[in-house]
Amino acid sequence: MLGIPVSKLYRICDFFDADPDDPWDLTEGDFFEYEPGQARKRRFYEEGVMAIAKYLEETEGGGFLARLKEFFTHHRARVTRALVQRRIIQVTQDRSSLVIRGDLVFLQQRSVVRVLGTNGKGMSGTLRRIDEESSGLDGAEGLEIDVHFADFEDAEGRHWSQRGIARLARTMQERGRITKARKAWVKAVADVAEDCFEVQRKVLESHEARVKAAMTRARNKAKHCAVTQQKPNAADRNPIELEAHHLFDAASRPDLAALEDNLLVISSALHRNFHKWMGSRPCDPKDFVDYLLRNELTHFEGSPSTRARQEARQQQLMHRLEMLQARYEGNRLLY
């Protein structure tokens, strides 16, 4: 990845390990882990690769040939960008940690800490330094609520916007008591984060449209209500309307909101009655099963000639609902 032989990598590791007080440090757990049962073999994290890349840049980057090669290939720069990008993508895959407000994308503090490669203590130190810097008339301004950070009622924990992350990153680079390798990581985060956020913003913004399209598709595919078997008929005085019901609630399980398996087409009256029965609680497929067993079993009864068919239909529906419950309960999908 970095274009160096293994023997050289070992020499660099020995250099990093030699002096614990120099600015070059490779800490186990933060930068790498040892392969189980093999004391010499290390598995590097993204931060570790970045630290070595930074070391190579500072110690060998000055050579004419090395600079010429890097100028034409941008190899090392691309590698480090890709590493940071990977980390940000991993963290922002869980879109429940992202909130869009106006023109800003806010990321949950826990994820921000992970992206910046710091911890709670490092974050507190950075906030203290921002306070010190902004207390006078020289230096950058202070952190503004709803601009740099926000506390949302409908989302857990503090969230930071791109502007807030940029401010944190700048202070960490300029005033943070962190090693050169960590500074290089933070700088790379500031360089690539905006592009990653933009990608996530587009996906999130298209989410509602995808949910709507899935509901329309399910409604068009179904010919009748899955419970009452009623069909919409224009000739009726009061034709029934079909609606797509989210078996796992769309708000509490946004990951399943656009999944067609999670949509059950039922009549609007039944849909209304179910949610009235549920109250304001978010629903699961098992709630719908409970509701059917308590209130709507008559729809699966019939004359002796059709009883067997109706029972089979009931079993099929129950099976589908139980399967859905078992498959996705406590199992969040990346969406």
Place this chain on the structure above:
Amino acid sequence: MSKQIACYWFTVPSRSSPKPASTSSTRKKLDRSVVVERIAALLAAGTPDATALLAFAEFIHGKPFPEPVLTLTQLKSEVCRVFGCKNATELRKSNEFNMAMAGRTFDLKTKADWQKLYREWVGVPQAERNRSGSTCINGIDVLENFRPWHVFDLEPSTASTEDIKEAFRRLAKEHHPDVGGDPRVMERLQKMRDSLLAFR
């Protein structure tokens, strides 16, 4: 008869308590004996420092010298330095800068845009300190600058939650629209209070 010096003196407003620019100065002739007296006072106070010399120069000048206004080049150069860029072209391409600008559009063609960036990332320009007016608190315009610690006159290392609330109440008494204050200032003060309390 003392020889007259070809200059005049004015009522010089003190730097620590600036007066609105509209205050009219009374132009008076400055004669040699007054200047000699002033020089004697200056020397009697020991070796004059830069502040004392500047005060003397302003006495002769008749009014305070205006703080130098930053030129567009100076503004650009300072903002670029913060983001480690050589010039505005490089700054526009900087991903870090673009992230810091998220949600806003700056065409970076006007001096006003660069002044905003300077205030946000470099500091309050010297020429904008010691201001007075209905939107100014502690010498800075609160609509243009977001420096809650300075506005509330508190030290971040020692201020408690109660200190912040108390400072807000003190300023609210003065700037609340009910007592004739500017509603925009009041809104800004509330934002500053909330921003500080969020980390307590």
